[in-house]
Amino acid sequence: MALLAYSIRRILMLIPVLVGMSIIVFSIIRAIPGDPALTILGEKATPQAIADIREALGLNNPWYIQYFDYMKNILSGNLGESLQTNAPISDEIMPYLAATTELTIVSMLIAVFIGVNAGILSAWKQNSWFDYCAMLIALVGVSMPIFWLGLMEQWVFAQELKWLPSVGRDNSRNPVEAITHFYILDTMMAGRWDQLWEVIKHLILPGIALGTIPMAIIARITRSSMLEVMRADYVRTARAKGLTQFWVVYKHALKNAMIPVLTVIGLQTGLLLGGAVLTETIFGWPGVGRYIVTAIGNRDYPVIQSGILVIATIFVLINLLVDLLYAYIDPRIKYR
Amino acid sequence: MAQPQLQPQDQVVVPLKVKQEEVVSPWKDAWRTLRKNKLALVGFGIILFFIIVAVLAPWIAPYPYDEGQLVMKNKPPSEAHWFGTDYNGRDVFSRVIYGAQISLWVGTFSVIGSVLAGTLLGLLAGYYGRWIDTIISRLFDIMLAFPSILLAIAVVAILGPSLQNALIAIAIINIPTFGRLVRARVLSLKEEEFVMAARAIGMKNSRIIMQHILPNSLAPIIVTGTMGIATAIIEAAALGFLGLGAQAPEPEWGKMLADSRQYIQKAPWTVIFPGLSIMLTVLGFNLIGDGLRDALDPRMKS
Amino acid sequence: MSHPVLQIENLQTHFFTDRGQIPAVDGVTITVQKGEVVGIVGESGCGKSVTSLSVMKLVPNPPGRIVGGSIKFKGEDLVSVDEKRMRDIRGNEIAMIFQEPMTSLNPVFTIGDQIGESVRLHTKASKKDARARAIEMLKKVGIPRAEAIVDEYPHQLSGGMRQRVMIAMAMACNPALLIADEPTTALDVTIQAQILDLMRQLNREAETAILLITHDLGVVAEMCHRVVVMYAGNVIEQGDVRTILKNPKHPYTIGLLNSLPKLEGSQDRLYSIPGNVPIPGSLTVGCRFAPRCDKVSDRCRSEMPELKVVGDNHLSRCWLTE
Amino acid sequence: PAEQPKTETPAPATEPAKTGPKQLIVGRGADTKGLDPITQTDGETFKVTENIMDTLIGFADGSTELAPSLAEKWEVTPDGLVYTLKLRSGVKFHDGTDFNAEAVKYNFERWSDKSHPQHSPEGFEYYVSQFGGYKGDATHIIKSVEAVDPTTVKFTLNRPLAPFLANLAMSPFAIGSPEALKKDVKKFNEHPIGTGPFKFVEWKRNDTITLEKNPDYWNPGYPKLDKLVFKVIPENTARLTALASGEIDLMDGLNTDDIPAVKENKDLQLFLRPTNNIGYIGFNVEKKPLDNPKVREAIAYAINKPEIVTAFFDGVGEPAVNPMPKTMWGHNNDIKDREFNLDKAKQLLAEAGHPNGFKIKFWAMPVPRPYMPEGVKIAEAIQQDLKKIGIDAEIVTMEWATYLEKTRLGEQEMFMLGWTGDNGDPDNFLAVLLDKNSIGSNNYTRWANEEASQLMMKAQSNPDQAEREKLYKQVQEIIFKDVPMVPLAHSTPALAGKANIIDYNPHPKGSESLEKVDFK
Amino acid sequence: MAEDLLVVKNLKKYYPITGGVLGGEVGVVKAVDDVSFTVKRGETLGLVGESGCGKSTTGRSLLRLIEPTSGEINFDGTDVMSLSTDAMRKMRRDMQIVFQDPFASLNPRHNIEKILEEPLIVHGLGSSAERKKRVQEMLEIVGLSSYHASRYPHQFSGGQRQRIGIARALMLKPKLIVADEPVSALDVSIQSQVLNLMQDLQREFGLTYLFIAHDLSVVRHISDRVGVMYLGRIVELTTSSQLYSNPLHPYTKALLSAVPSPDPDAVRERVILQGDVPSPAKPPSGCTFHTRCPHVTEECRTVRPEFADTGDGHFVACHLYKS
Numbered sequence A: 001m002a003l004l005a006y007s008i009r010r011i012l013m014l015i016p017v018l019v020g021m022s023i024i025v026f027s028i029i030r031a032i033p034g035d036p037a038l039t040i041l042g043e044k045a046t047p048q049a050i051a052d053i054r055e056a057l058g059l060n061n062p063w064y065i066q067y068f069d070y071m072k073n074i075l076s077g078n079l080g081e082s083l084q085t086n087a088p089i090s091d092e093i094m095p096y097l098a099a100t101t102e103l104t105i106v107s108m109l110i111a112v113f114i115g116v117n118a119g120i121l122s123a124w125k126q127n128s129w130f131d132y133c134a135m136l137i138a139l140v141g142v143s144m145p146i147f148w149l150g151l152m153e154q155w156v157f158a159q160e161l162k163w164l165p166s167v168g169r170d171n172s173r174n175p176v177e178a179i180t181h182f183y184i185l186d187t188m189m190a191g192r193w194d195q196l197w198e199v200i201k202h203l204i205l206p207g208i209a210l211g212t213i214p215m216a217i218i219a220r221i222t223r224s225s226m227l228e229v230m231r232a233d234y235v236r237t238a239r240a241k242g243l244t245q246f247w248v249v250y251k252h253a254l255k256n257a258m259i260p261v262l263t264v265i266g267l268q269t270g271l272l273l274g275g276a277v278l279t280e281t282i283f284g285w286p287g288v289g290r291y292i293v294t295a296i297g298n299r300d301y302p303v304i305q306s307g308i309l310v311i312a313t314i315f316v317l318i319n320l321l322v323d324l325l326y327a328y329i330d331p332r333i334k335y336r
Numbered sequence B: 001m002a003q004p005q006l007q008p009q010d011q012v013v014v015p016l017k018v019k020q021e022e023v024v025s026p027w028k029d030a031w032r033t034l035r036k037n038k039l040a041l042v043g044f045g046i047i048l049f050f051i052i053v054a055v056l057a058p059w060i061a062p063y064p065y066d067e068g069q070l071v072m073k074n075k076p077p078s079e080a081h082w083f084g085t086d087y088n089g090r091d092v093f094s095r096v097i098y099g100a101q102i103s104l105w106v107g108t109f110s111v112i113g114s115v116l117a118g119t120l121l122g123l124l125a126g127y128y129g130r131w132i133d134t135i136i137s138r139l140f141d142i143m144l145a146f147p148s149i150l151l152a153i154a155v156v157a158i159l160g161p162s163l164q165n166a167l168i169a170i171a172i173i174n175i176p177t178f179g180r181l182v183r184a185r186v187l188s189l190k191e192e193e194f195v196m197a198a199r200a201i202g203m204k205n206s207r208i209i210m211q212h213i214l215p216n217s218l219a220p221i222i223v224t225g226t227m228g229i230a231t232a233i234i235e236a237a238a239l240g241f242l243g244l245g246a247q248a249p250e251p252e253w254g255k256m257l258a259d260s261r262q263y264i265q266k267a268p269w270t271v272i273f274p275g276l277s278i279m280l281t282v283l284g285f286n287l288i289g290d291g292l293r294d295a296l297d298p299r300m301k302s
Numbered sequence C: 001m002s003h004p005v006l007q008i009e010n011l012q013t014h015f016f017t018d019r020g021q022i023p024a025v026d027g028v029t030i031t032v033q034k035g036e037v038v039g040i041v042g043e044s045g046c047g048k049s050v051t052s053l054s055v056m057k058l059v060p061n062p063p064g065r066i067v068g069g070s071i072k073f074k075g076e077d078l079v080s081v082d083e084k085r086m087r088d089i090r091g092n093e094i095a096m097i098f099q100e101p102m103t104s105l106n107p108v109f110t111i112g113d114q115i116g117e118s119v120r121l122h123t124k125a126s127k128k129d130a131r132a133r134a135i136e137m138l139k140k141v142g143i144p145r146a147e148a149i150v151d152e153y154p155h156q157l158s159g160g161m162r163q164r165v166m167i168a169m170a171m172a173c174n175p176a177l178l179i180a181d182e183p184t185t186a187l188d189v190t191i192q193a194q195i196l197d198l199m200r201q202l203n204r205e206a207e208t209a210i211l212l213i214t215h216d217l218g219v220v221a222e223m224c225h226r227v228v229v230m231y232a233g234n235v236i237e238q239g240d241v242r243t244i245l246k247n248p249k250h251p252y253t254i255g256l257l258n259s260l261p262k263l264e265g266s267q268d269r270l271y272s273i274p275g276n277v278p279i280p281g282s283l284t285v286g287c288r289f290a291p292r293c294d295k296v297s298d299r300c301r302s303e304m305p306e307l308k309v310v311g312d313n314h315l316s317r318c319w320l321t322e
Numbered sequence D: 001p002a003e004q005p006k007t008e009t010p011a012p013a014t015e016p017a018k019t020g021p022k023q024l025i026v027g028r029g030a031d032t033k034g035l036d037p038i039t040q041t042d043g044e045t046f047k048v049t050e051n052i053m054d055t056l057i058g059f060a061d062g063s064t065e066l067a068p069s070l071a072e073k074w075e076v077t078p079d080g081l082v083y084t085l086k087l088r089s090g091v092k093f094h095d096g097t098d099f100n101a102e103a104v105k106y107n108f109e110r111w112s113d114k115s116h117p118q119h120s121p122e123g124f125e126y127y128v129s130q131f132g133g134y135k136g137d138a139t140h141i142i143k144s145v146e147a148v149d150p151t152t153v154k155f156t157l158n159r160p161l162a163p164f165l166a167n168l169a170m171s172p173f174a175i176g177s178p179e180a181l182k183k184d185v186k187k188f189n190e191h192p193i194g195t196g197p198f199k200f201v202e203w204k205r206n207d208t209i210t211l212e213k214n215p216d217y218w219n220p221g222y223p224k225l226d227k228l229v230f231k232v233i234p235e236n237t238a239r240l241t242a243l244a245s246g247e248i249d250l251m252d253g254l255n256t257d258d259i260p261a262v263k264e265n266k267d268l269q270l271f272l273r274p275t276n277n278i279g280y281i282g283f284n285v286e287k288k289p290l291d292n293p294k295v296r297e298a299i300a301y302a303i304n305k306p307e308i309v310t311a312f313f314d315g316v317g318e319p320a321v322n323p324m325p326k327t328m329w330g331h332n333n334d335i336k337d338r339e340f341n342l343d344k345a346k347q348l349l350a351e352a353g354h355p356n357g358f359k360i361k362f363w364a365m366p367v368p369r370p371y372m373p374e375g376v377k378i379a380e381a382i383q384q385d386l387k388k389i390g391i392d393a394e395i396v397t398m399e400w401a402t403y404l405e406k407t408r409l410g411e412q413e414m415f416m417l418g419w420t421g422d423n424g425d426p427d428n429f430l431a432v433l434l435d436k437n438s439i440g441s442n443n444y445t446r447w448a449n450e451e452a453s454q455l456m457m458k459a460q461s462n463p464d465q466a467e468r469e470k471l472y473k474q475v476q477e478i479i480f481k482d483v484p485m486v487p488l489a490h491s492t493p494a495l496a497g498k499a500n501i502i503d504y505n506p507h508p509k510g511s512e513s514l515e516k517v518d519f520k
Numbered sequence E: 001m002a003e004d005l006l007v008v009k010n011l012k013k014y015y016p017i018t019g020g021v022l023g024g025e026v027g028v029v030k031a032v033d034d035v036s037f038t039v040k041r042g043e044t045l046g047l048v049g050e051s052g053c054g055k056s057t058t059g060r061s062l063l064r065l066i067e068p069t070s071g072e073i074n075f076d077g078t079d080v081m082s083l084s085t086d087a088m089r090k091m092r093r094d095m096q097i098v099f100q101d102p103f104a105s106l107n108p109r110h111n112i113e114k115i116l117e118e119p120l121i122v123h124g125l126g127s128s129a130e131r132k133k134r135v136q137e138m139l140e141i142v143g144l145s146s147y148h149a150s151r152y153p154h155q156f157s158g159g160q161r162q163r164i165g166i167a168r169a170l171m172l173k174p175k176l177i178v179a180d181e182p183v184s185a186l187d188v189s190i191q192s193q194v195l196n197l198m199q200d201l202q203r204e205f206g207l208t209y210l211f212i213a214h215d216l217s218v219v220r221h222i223s224d225r226v227g228v229m230y231l232g233r234i235v236e237l238t239t240s241s242q243l244y245s246n247p248l249h250p251y252t253k254a255l256l257s258a259v260p261s262p263d264p265d266a267v268r269e270r271v272i273l274q275g276d277v278p279s280p281a282k283p284p285s286g287c288t289f290h291t292r293c294p295h296v297t298e299e300c301r302t303v304r305p306e307f308a309d310t311g312d313g314h315f316v317a318c319h320l321y322k323s
């Protein structure tokens, strides 16, 4: 019950944040110099055509009128239409969102699996050869400019060795009809295992590039959290019961150590969702980060607004989810 | 069962060297711990190296960073050009050297900006609470809910792409990081008994903040700041990579990467060296940050 | 009194840190007979906990290591047994409870889980049996609503209750020896009285030998048959409880007793031992207590006295008792 | 290539032909914005729509010569005011409705009439620029469009327009199904219906657009392919990698640096798109010190055109002398370009009163365009040379939209831009870029030369091509002398494809229908 | 000069509990619930009770380090509750506090000289040289050497730090010192040193102490009078000898009997209380001790007993002693 009340309160608290965000986004993008009409028309624009388009898009209204119009739409569940494509954003954004989400999930799976286990092993075998190596790698990992890592990956594995494809989400030669836009799901539903393999191959390089930093961060935090927990009294209690080290680590310590790790995982997932711009640029990934950045370049106001709003909402929801997961892991948490 | 084999030297008790009379301030103490941390020393070494390189750039760079000959385009490393040449026939080695100036400058000054603004806001929010806290915290929430790179892109889009504006954008997006840190620190320090004691002797708020709260928030700020420089350098490079940071012909590392990426197969040296430099600098700051954290506040590990 | 459950002989446990080698426990000899309650008293940092952890072989390693002496449990030297055998002993034949009931229970598992875990590990009982045993133990240590509490989490219990749970957990496999490391220090006096009462009762009923670690001479007086007084890693005096409290020989023990404010009489001024408890390892020669001792002689500063028999079942480590 | 090594016999490239439907995947740099061609202005859109929708008149393969398309024949009255087009009969739109004169009339009405229900509130940019305005405007060229009979359309003009037929051949003026347009004009932009060789299937935004063969296509034997996919791969290098690994079959936007690699690769072949553009360095003649022709000329001398072209247009571009393609009629071949000469440049600067040079802002294009593949890099190269004559050029760049907006308003000093021709007429280059009436539109140099403008006006209204040619040559001389811009290069954009692709003819206008393309 | 230095009447401190969907106030923790007592000039009043019973809250409320919910505090003739923030700041010259945790109550980044000098600076007392001299003097007084002045807190042992805490409190020559468990964190052998010091200082400077502790023997030793707290209320208040020889409240009795004595011959009747201390967020009705009291009656459950004098200034709040 406390949990429910807490969840509701958290969701209510989201409202001012979202409204604040929408206002900030709205004012920011209108402060950006550059006319959407021009990006639509390009270097061949005539003044007449520019005027026509501005009028048609309502860009001649004062910004607060534009804002209220926009919010009115949002509240009735309408994210608006792209200035560039005239397509409803709610339709348009789905494939992008799915692409980013798929990549994010894969990256996070890689990051969590390797990161958590490396962290545990490092803590378990503290000061061992493995520990030093893993932590050095993790340190290099957090210091890695991902755009450089991506480029290097492409160069080595795609261009020189030709082991993996370097761009895109799948092999377009025999695409599977996109239903969910999660290509892994789509190919599986269609029973197209050859294409599934293609999709997975396409995910590997960007997945690693995107997953490296969270992986390193997770490994480091898991290690330090584990070390801290391993010093805790209850771990000593568990050992005093005669449990093997394995059980002490994986049962008693891990569950407690996961609490800060979970925070980081949640935070990083959120960051990846919106911050995958660079990776998406390098790997030609048709994701939402690029969608928004392209829209910024095009001054496609509705797309920027809705795109960021959607991302932010997801971000906050992920954090909410993480908080709720705590309750599952840590019965002590009282929601106040 | 055999008795455990005891090594003879185990029995020798090494006496502790505790010099009772010496005055050891917490900072000195931290410095001692830090000095023992080999990785942190490596970090210091790396950063010192880059600082020296940056300062002495005009003397050690064999060529100007903005002059090349098109006929020397994309030549591999040679004796004359250790890191090869780029698409304009410029010496990559010289450009990387000058690039150190830019990265260190942007990293340091953007963080100084974020720290100043963040500390001020964090102090206000944490110490005075109530509606000031609500407003500032909400603002931080809002800023943090944006994917930071998008926010930076938007800020640069307003101000126009340039190195200085990238610096400003990075400083802005990192304000909440420091603001929240300081606020949390203030909130916990406010409950500390020594702050209570300061109030008990009749101290004014302003003095409490300056004498007790701020000095004790400094350690985490320094640690986070050091790591923040690392992040800021990457962010600046990312903006440069996206064409929103440094402008041609400034030899910013991220920009060099972006400009040369199309030649990666033909002239990989134009991509490898700037990237390595970013990584090394960032690694250096992270190493120092790790070391500082262990030295300044062993409990702050996270 | 011929069957010692535990015989610690000249135990030395050192910590190897970057500041140097710290002899946290440096020559401790303790014997615990069947059914006996032996108290270890001493001020903070004198090595009480390290001694008890050494018996369990739970000294964190690195940096800690047993570097000398023997620990015989029912004749078996624990110093040299392997980890597997040690796991059989822990929780089964020797159980341990700790000072902080707040943090010694794992916050993310239920009480029943944590008690049952030990039972299942050592008796191969089924999950159901383990749970039944957990409830039985909870009832035994006087926890009301045992059936409900078994499914609750530690944070839902008060400190006293948690310490009872710790005791239930320790006693679940009927250990021959219970090591209690300051079991009541964190508790209020009224709760302390409850817990001590419970321990006394368990000692009588199950004949479990108890090694009770405390810094409170009052607790010792109420609980123990014999007392070991430690100072800076050494045993400095040892004997049965009446002898130590009524007729102590070592200046430290005497000073300690005198410095206690008495509930009954009102002394105008308390006796106080000058100086501070030494950092272990900072003294390497002579009697560790010498710098604070008011009866100190030159010999004390240069030569470490032996633990010698000074009376019936009474040992002391002081040159004055020569 | 009749002779192939033996190992090549089971060439992987021929496999699609054997195993399944013939499919061509075209890699490109950006996605289409919308598929209703009249609403669009960018090439990425036309690359797709030209395969779906036909224009009345087409261009011959690889040239700007006119060729029959939906119209089989046409006649013009001598006064140049009435055009009669004979339409192909039996042609059907992809939705099964008939293509006929009424459909043509409907399309023109939709485009020209602002009050037409399917007219766009955003207007039709190209219609205005090519046909002088909308119905009712004084400058509107088309007086009427009549459906004389189902296969005959008659256009009556208000005044003669020399390039009228060429205009009809432009991609935006492709004929769409009236039924589909009437049903949902918004949807048409996502799912166009035409008479073209391919039918629209699916559009995954920023990823792929899929088309399939139109079995009822009016041109017998075509298209050769069963399926046509356009795939977005923004990065040029990445796109080439995808081509080499077989993910795509054909790509545009090949980096000039990669041309040797393509040539060396046996599995690949190089295509060159005939040039139809100009990339130039412009001077805002209203800003000091660029108002001085001597200064402009000095800079012109300081730009090492041949070296820049070699370095950045390697093999696929040639140094430009005039602001229009060399292959176009009317190009003045007699003008000899200035040599790269720093001494001369210095001397001119001194004459102009700037012996020690000056500081200047040099606006560089932030985006690659066919006429200027690497704006900033070229700017950097020029900057290096300008430094040698004492001109300290600061490179300025900003978002493309802002760049266009500000240059249009004349905020720039020295800048770079370019132009790709829409039809084969010199007017489309010279007047658009340098006529004084184009200031505020496409004359970014703000060069207002009375003499040149007079000459161009004369040329526009003169139907005699030989006369016009002379006039345009004169204009080019004036331009060369007064240096409002330094024409830099005409590029021949490079494309790469699988070695087994045949019958692919890149068109100078930048996009083309792929109906004839086939695999060996 | 009145005899009573400090008069506290009906002091209350309630902490709000927030929760629910809107995060509003859903209850209160009655940390201090209607406490009254007086402290005479020059005496030591002890305050004992189990953890969480509100001792610290009481102590801090007196100095308005925590803003009390209601009540009257009269210090040396001044109504403390009505003072402005600034006046209160000045008032604190005369009321000082020593904290329990010797590790947390000293700013780790200041050296001892700075810590001790600070009170003087804050109140603008003395020149720099005079202040330094005072610091040296004070260090000697509390049994440290003047060369300690330049050292930092972490270089001292717990006992030494507690001396520094006391020295800081003394710098302003206050009239009253609230000592909040000053010896609880110390080892027995150190505890006696600090207790002796405090007694010496009291004699020398004529100090008045409010001495808070949970250890009955310590309080008994140092105090002239002792108040016993239970769940936010004082249940018994009398002289320390009376309290030991003639405890009236059942809780006091139980508390006394629960203290283990180091004398193996001591024989005392043992009262072991059942159950735990209830939560101050949900204090029991009537007499808050009724849930654990061996003498509970129906009245105890409903009527709150009055805190009344049974004679000779022996106050008790229990229905058993209604006159």
Ligand SMILES: Nc1ncnc2c1ncn2[C@@H]1O[C@H](COP(=O)(O)OP(=O)(O)OP(=O)(O)O)[C@@H](O)[C@H]1O
Pocket (backbone or CB within 6 Å): C015, C017, C022, C024, C025, C042, C043, C044, C045, C046, C047, C048, C049, C050, C051, C060, C063, C064, C215, C280
């Ligand atoms: N992990 C460790 N690393 C280094 N030194 C240690 C470690 N654990 C204990 N010691 C040293 O061993 C000494 C004895 O510690 P121990 O915990 O046994 O004291 P104790 O008598 O139990 O004290 P307390 O009453 O505070 O529990 C301490 O002074 C400490 O310096």
Ligand SMILES: Nc1ncnc2c1ncn2[C@@H]1O[C@H](COP(=O)(O)OP(=O)(O)OP(=O)(O)O)[C@@H](O)[C@H]1O
Pocket (backbone or CB within 6 Å): E015, E016, E029, E030, E031, E032, E049, E050, E051, E052, E053, E054, E055, E056, E057, E058, E214, E280
């Ligand atoms: N800031 C606060 N917010 C809410 N409740 C509080 C706060 N501070 C104290 N309390 C509650 O008030 C009650 C009294 O606390 P107080 O610290 O005065 O007890 P104490 O007698 O000093 O205990 P201890 O012996 O543990 O120091 C406790 O139950 C505590 O939980």
Ligand SMILES: [Mg+2]
Pocket (backbone or CB within 6 Å): C048, C049, C050, C181, C182
């Ligand atoms: Mg201990």
Ligand SMILES: [Mg+2]
Pocket (backbone or CB within 6 Å): E055, E056, E057, E180, E181
């Ligand atoms: Mg307290």
